[in-house]
Amino acid sequence: MLSTMQDVPLLISRILTHGQVIHGTSQVITWTGEGEPDRRSYAEIGARTAQLAHALREDLGVEGDERVATLMWNSVPKTCGA
Numbered sequence: 001m002l003s004t005m006q007d008v009p010l011l012i013s014r015i016l017t018h019g020q021v022i023h024g025t026s027q028v029i030t031w032t033g034e035g036e037p038d039r040r041s042y043a044e045i046g047a048r049t050a051q052l053a054h055a056l057r058e059d060l061g062v063e064g065d066e067r068v069a070t071l072m073w074n075s076v077p078k079t080c081g082a
Contacts, residue, residue, distance in 0.1 A: 013053075020046035 008014065024043035031037035056062040 016046050016049055
């Protein structure tokens, strides 16, 4: 039977990879109401996300199906530094 359902698991990593590969040069613009807006490409965001994932596993020992959460505004923090 033909269907419109996806044939692969819907994973956050798959969504990020899609953004990096298909929309890598497109920009995400964050404006806080002050100064110039912060601009980052989907490729840069994907690279930073991979960096965070590796740090969680290698430095903090997060494994398998363990969950990690954060509560943050939907913007780039000023202390991000990169």
